[in-house]
Amino acid sequence: MSTYLERYAWPHECFPDYQPPKNLSLIVVIPCFKEPDLVGALQSLSDCHYPSGKLLVIVVLNEPENSSKEIRKANEQTMRDLQAFQCDYPVLVTQKKLPQKKAGVGLARKIGMDEAVRLYKKAGKDGPIVCYDADCRCDANYLEEIEKAYQNKETQSGIVFYEHSLHRENHKAIVNYELYLRYYIDALRFARFPYAHQTLGSCITVRSSMYEKVGGMNTRKAGEDFYFLNKTIPHGGFVEINTTTIRPSDRVSDRVPFGTGKAINDILQEDDKYHVYHPNTFEDMKLFFDKADYFWSEEEWKLPMTIQTFLGDDWKEQIMDLKNHVSSLEQFRKRFFHWFDAFKILKFVHFCRDEFYQNVELEEALEWLSQKHYLLKGKKESLLIQLRYLDRQYENES
Numbered sequence: 001m002s003t004y005l006e007r008y009a010w011p012h013e014c015f016p017d018y019q020p021p022k023n024l025s026l027i028v029v030i031p032c033f034k035e036p037d038l039v040g041a042l043q044s045l046s047d048c049h050y051p052s053g054k055l056l057v058i059v060v061l062n063e064p065e066n067s068s069k070e071i072r073k074a075n076e077q078t079m080r081d082l083q084a085f086q087c088d089y090p091v092l093v094t095q096k097k098l099p100q101k102k103a104g105v106g107l108a109r110k111i112g113m114d115e116a117v118r119l120y121k122k123a124g125k126d127g128p129i130v131c132y133d134a135d136c137r138c139d140a141n142y143l144e145e146i147e148k149a150y151q152n153k154e155t156q157s158g159i160v161f162y163e164h165s166l167h168r169e170n171h172k173a174i175v176n177y178e179l180y181l182r183y184y185i186d187a188l189r190f191a192r193f194p195y196a197h198q199t200l201g202s203c204i205t206v207r208s209s210m211y212e213k214v215g216g217m218n219t220r221k222a223g224e225d226f227y228f229l230n231k232t233i234p235h236g237g238f239v240e241i242n243t244t245t246i247r248p249s250d251r252v253s254d255r256v257p258f259g260t261g262k263a264i265n266d267i268l269q270e271d272d273k274y275h276v277y278h279p280n281t282f283e284d285m286k287l288f289f290d291k292a293d294y295f296w297s298e299e300e301w302k303l304p305m306t307i308q309t310f311l312g313d314d315w316k317e318q319i320m321d322l323k324n325h326v327s328s329l330e331q332f333r334k335r336f337f338h339w340f341d342a343f344k345i346l347k348f349v350h351f352c353r354d355e356f357y358q359n360v361e362l363e364e365a366l367e368w369l370s371q372k373h374y375l376l377k378g379k380k381e382s383l384l385i386q387l388r389y390l391d392r393q394y395e396n397e398s
């Protein structure tokens with residue numbers, strides 16, 4: 001038994017008598033709450049080109065304690081659908097009533113991923129845990145491309161490339177939302193943030209030992225994916241698996257306080273004008289990040305006013321503290337971006353929005369991105385298709 005499983009994992013083993021397949025290569029974990037078509041997601045996995053016996057799927061069918069009759073009925077129907085579903089791989093289902101204060105996708109993912117660690121240990125392996133959602137679909141090469149990525153022993157975690165469907169009733173809303181997601185990450189890449197990657201929960205993969213090393217999944221009701229990757233990516237061995245695609249749902253949802261479903265609902269309530277973070281925020285960030293080496297070699301520095309105000313009057317002492325704990329430029333760079341990490345960046349972006357730069361229309365932001373980072377032309381849907389292509393190539397070139 002590992003320290004993680006003894007101290008930090010969900011304490012109740014879900015499948016104590018189950019013996020995993022000897023040639024187990026992938027464990028896919030699916031949190032499921034009030035989902036109308038889990039079987040469709042499982043069928044998409046079944047349609048993958050992947051040998052039987054190498055895949056194991058864990059479904060965490062969950063609901064809060066004292067949940068409504070509607071939720072209970074939805075989950076009961078899902079269970080009936082699961083019992084009737086047939087495929088070539090084992091699907092282990094655990095039903096959980098979660099504590100009201102903790103109930104949510106974070107805890108559900110954690111329960112499933114903790115169980116994946118236990119099963120890998122039973123099988124004597126250190127394999128990849130794959131996050132997937134109950135409303136997703138995937139390409140036929142999805143499983144084999146993930147396995148291929150983890151055949152490299154250096155790979156410790158990764159993100160699978162995603163694309164939302166553009167042919168459904170929420171077409172305009174999902175185009176706006178995915179453009180925003182890609183704009184934000186590409187703006188961070190323009191600013192030279194080294195850990196700029198998408199953070200969708202249904203795209204996460206992680207090696208079992210790395211999952212333990214970073215303390216497992218958090219139990220947040222939303223945003224669990226962002227926080228998990230923020231502590232995982234800096235450990236190294238992170239890859240973007242861009243040779244396959246997962247397709248998250250674009251449907252309206254009230255299941256989480258933020259995320260795709262909530263964003264689509266909000267966009268549908270507005271007009272066609274969608275607003276995003278001001279490009280000046282990322283221009284200032286780039287000026288700051290470009291000075292990282294200069295901070296190491298010099299004692300006097302100048303920063304953009306936004307950065308100075310955000311960090312406070314003791315900003316010079318903060319940077320000196322980083323320098324005083326390392327002995328080389330390489331160590332300083334690493335410590336610098338552990339300090340000004342994705343979470344601190346998000347706080348800075350919100351600070352700039354509230355105190356310096358009002359949000360701008362999406363079209364204006366994309367025009368700036370085209371001038372500074374990628375050459376883009378056309379209307380929104382065309383711009384999204386271009387960004388998808390360029391983003392898919394980005395990590396392959398770095």
